[in-house]
Amino acid sequence: MFRRVATRFSHGTHWDLGMVIYHEKMVSQSLRKMIEAKRQASTHLAKWLKSEANSGLRDLFMTMYEVDTLWTELLDNYMEQYEHYRKQFKEILTETKEVDEARKNYLELKGKTNKLEKQLDHLMKKGEGRKLESTQLEYIKAKSLVEESQLDLEAKTDALNINKHCKAREAVRVLAEANRVLHENGLHVAMAQQQLVTVLMPRSTPTRQTKEGSFKSKMDSARVVGNLSDKIELPRPRKYSEIDVGYTFKTHQYIPSKELLMQEFSRPVQRKHLSGRPPQPLPVKERSNTTWQTESSGSGEYAIPGEQTPEPPPRPDKLTLNLKIKPVQVIQRRRSIAEPRPVSLEMPSPSDFENKTGTGQSSGSGASYLSISQINGRISVSPAHIPSSKSEHPLSPKEHPLYRSCSDPNILDSIERSRRQWSVDSDSDDPDYMVFNG
Numbered sequence: 001m002f003r004r005v006a007t008r009f010s011h012g013t014h015w016d017l018g019m020v021i022y023h024e025k026m027v028s029q030s031l032r033k034m035i036e037a038k039r040q041a042s043t044h045l046a047k048w049l050k051s052e053a054n055s056g057l058r059d060l061f062m063t064m065y066e067v068d069t070l071w072t073e074l075l076d077n078y079m080e081q082y083e084h085y086r087k088q089f090k091e092i093l094t095e096t097k098e099v100d101e102a103r104k105n106y107l108e109l110k111g112k113t114n115k116l117e118k119q120l121d122h123l124m125k126k127g128e129g130r131k132l133e134s135t136q137l138e139y140i141k142a143k144s145l146v147e148e149s150q151l152d153l154e155a156k157t158d159a160l161n162i163n164k165h166c167k168a169r170e171a172v173r174v175l176a177e178a179n180r181v182l183h184e185n186g187l188h189v190a191m192a193q194q195q196l197v198t199v200l201m202p203r204s205t206p207t208r209q210t211k212e213g214s215f216k217s218k219m220d221s222a223r224v225v226g227n228l229s230d231k232i233e234l235p236r237p238r239k240y241s242e243i244d245v246g247y248t249f250k251t252h253q254y255i256p257s258k259e260l261l262m263q264e265f266s267r268p269v270q271r272k273h274l275s276g277r278p279p280q281p282l283p284v285k286e287r288s289n290t291t292w293q294t295e296s297s298g299s300g301e302y303a304i305p306g307e308q309t310p311e312p313p314p315r316p317d318k319l320t321l322n323l324k325i326k327p328v329q330v331i332q333r334r335r336s337i338a339e340p341r342p343v344s345l346e347m348p349s350p351s352d353f354e355n356k357t358g359t360g361q362s363s364g365s366g367a368s369y370l371s372i373s374q375i376n377g378r379i380s381v382s383p384a385h386i387p388s389s390k391s392e393h394p395l396s397p398k399e400h401p402l403y404r405s406c407s408d409p410n411i412l413d414s415i416e417r418s419r420r421q422w423s424v425d426s427d428s429d430d431p432d433y434m435v436f437n438g
Contacts, residue, residue: 081178
């Protein structure tokens with residue numbers, strides 16, 4: 001870097017001024033590194049003493065951390081003034097280069113005028129009238145340009161001299177004031193450090209202190225730091241313990257994301273029962289695209305319109321209570337508890353009893369079960385198919401094994417009440433005849 005700067009300024013006429021600017025920049029960078037290193041050293045010293053068992057040593061350097069913080073702030077203020085002093089040389093160099101450009105322009109125009117003057121003398125000796133007139137016009141224009149450039153050069157030179165004087169004077173005055181403030185405040189800092197040693201470590205050997213004495217020492221040290229901040233006209237810094245805690249708990253610099261907040265606030269509250277045991281975990285609700293509704297429950301959820309699901313096949317080989325399930329397209333409301341809830345009881349064909357009776361027949365036509373419904377506590381039986389003649393199904397209701405095996409009196413009474421109504425509609429002449437279609 002030094003060679004690059006030296007090569008850049010070697011081509012100009014202000015080598016020494018350029019090197020002054022370069023070295024002042026090095027001084028500025030070094031001071032800033034020193035200030036930052038001092039700040040880091042104070043911070044790590046406070047971290048080390050935070051868990052120190054020696055209370056006197058810990059209290060002393062924890063208070064020294066505040067004093068060092070004030071000292072580094074003083075150095076930062078000094079560096080601002082020093083940067084102002086250093087930049088004055090750069091401004092002087094910039095104005096000097098502008099004067100050099102004006103001087104160069106003046107010298108070029110003056111050289112061109114001298115050349116035209118020599119040509120004019122040569123043409124006058126030869127007596128060439130045409131070239132003489134054109135050369136005289138060029139000479140007059142060049143002469144006027146030389147005079148203008150000369151006036152511009154003189155004005156810039158005078159302005160440069162004035163600015164050099166003012167800038168140099170202002171730079172030195174600012175630097176002197178910064179040095180005075182730094183050294184005076186540095187003296188206050190040194191006196192405060194001596195007072196802290198006297199207050200917190202009054203003896204050369206460590207001794208035990210009472211709680212009252214320790215409290216008094218801390219109050220005196222805090223008073224010393226407060227007086228120092230008033231003298232140097234800087235706000236009192238916070239203690240290292242306050243800074244360390246403040247970044248984690250006291251301040252709200254950490255803002256959790258929206259997803260984390262939603263997870264935190266949507267968490268279910270664990271409540272205890274009267275027995276003192278924690279409650280059972282909440283069941284997980286599974287959602288599906290198709291919603292089913294049963295005839296027994298009469299309840300259902302909203303389903304997606306247009307989506308069909310096949311009905312499960314019946315099981316005719318066993319005497320079970322099958323619930324007819326059908327998909328519901330759109331349900332406006334739920335059924336109330338008071339509404340009727342029909343129950344369908346499917347009964348298999350009497351083909352299972354052919355070996356017992358020897359007279360049962362099974363045909364492919366007609367329904368495969370007898371429908372018995374219960375609505376509001378009343379039982380009603382409805383046939384799936386009424387045969388055309390008695391000869392097709394010679395079994396009477398009382399002779400049928402299903403009638404014999406039924407032990408529910410409600411069902412038997414319902415069948416007995418319904419058989420006469422069916423016999424009127426059928427072709428049979430026997431009033432005891434009842435259809436069981438297999």
